Amino acid sequence: MNRPLWFALLCATLLATSLVAPVADARPPPRPLCDGCGDSFAETAADRGVDLSVEESTATVRVHENGSATWVVRNRVADAEAATRLRANATLRETIADRAMWDTELLSTTVSEDGVLTARYREPEFAERSAGGTLRSGAFTESYGYRNLDGLGADELVVVAPDGMRVGWTVPGSTVSEDGRRMTLTEFTDADEGDFVTFVPEDSAFGAVLSPLAVTEKLGPVAALNLGVFVGLPTAFFATLVAGIAGAVSWLSTRSGHFERVENYAGTGLLTVGVLAAAYPLLSITVFRMGGFDAPMFGIGVGLAAIGIGLSVGDVREHATFRTVLVGAAVATCLAAAAAIGGAALFDASGVTTALLSSLPFVVPAFALLPAGYAIGRGDRKLGVATATLAFALPVLSWSPLTTPVAGMSLLLVLFTGVYAVALAVLGAPLLLVGASLARDRKDGGGPPSDPRDGTAPS
Known part of the structure; x- marks a missing residue:
């Protein structure tokens, strides 16, 4: 596997993660709820x-x-x-x-x-x-009242x-x-989006349900619109990109020579890139500092190294199934998150910040490309695209302002998410290739086609 390409993937993931971090919109001067008091x-x-x-x-x-x-x-x-x-x-x-x-x-x-x-x-x-x-x-919320309430x-x-x-x-x-x-x-002290105040008729038999109905009536359309704009559009765009790359991977799978090189060097390549990425923040003197990227880079490096170690074992590759690859990717993601949090305490003077924690879900889709590639390599393109798309949608959903009306910043937020989708799909293609290479022997082994989800022959 080409090492510069893996390093480009790592840097692009970090860059895209920083781009889609919540954008602080311009806020008016702080003022109390009763500013005449x-x-x-x-x-x-x-x-x-x-x-x-x-x-x-x-x-x-x-x-x-x-x-x-x-x-x-x-x-x-x-x-x-x-x-x-x-x-x-x-x-x-x-x-x-x-x-x-x-x-x-x-x-x-x-x-x-x-x-x-x-x-x-x-x-x-x-x-x-x-x-x-x-x-x-x-009036007691910042989303539907004054945008910068202060006491x-x-x-x-x-x-x-x-x-x-x-x-x-x-x-x-x-x-x-x-x-x-x-x-x-x-x-x-707080002005949460759900802090609506309601007034219900004293003689209403349905007084207990009128307040939640009133709030749902307000938040429901906003949430539906935000889901479509901030989650639906970027996710559909990402799914289209992955589907196109899946077609290229399927074509490449017919050329066994290319896949043999991927399979033979994937474990070593991932381990090397992972170790280099994890070691970078540990160097006391560096030529190029990335500041707040140190902890995320350390975490992603640990995750990639863990996958590389696993793929370096022949039995792991030979007995790989969609489920085992999926579990391995999940474990690597958890290791990356834990290492990033631990690294923040070591490398970042600010320690574990809310910004770091909110950015961690965005590394999930990168590792999910491995089981997605496995499914594509087994011939189940729908499962592969669905796996990658679901992994992409979950962190985007966690970041999106579901119940907050966002007008002026909408285009910019969608653009940032689109940049993340392109970086992840295009520069994450090597992970799709690695996953597909794990399925090559099972697909070409001469036996009946197997179920890509468990690696067994269909009944």
């Missing part, structure tokens, strides 16, 4: 030339039947001079209050004698109608259900009143 309000006031501090801040959000909401925000201003200035200058306090709450309509402002600035706002689309008369609010803002925030309704699904960490009409938050 507390420190956020004080910062807005400072921008308008009023220096003040807020001792206590509360907000009450009263939801209406049409999905709109009225916010009543109360900030207790600690500075008497600032409170007096705001009380005397209605235009100034309205300007500050209006700028503080971005997506609402300012209704009124007042400042009491004890320094409490009260601002009333109207938010026309706090919630939306859903199944069975339910109201669903995405609660207020010391206490109370959400009041519309008349005739009660709170259904709530935000984790909140408390609900005994009558079910008020949800209270004193802190807010």
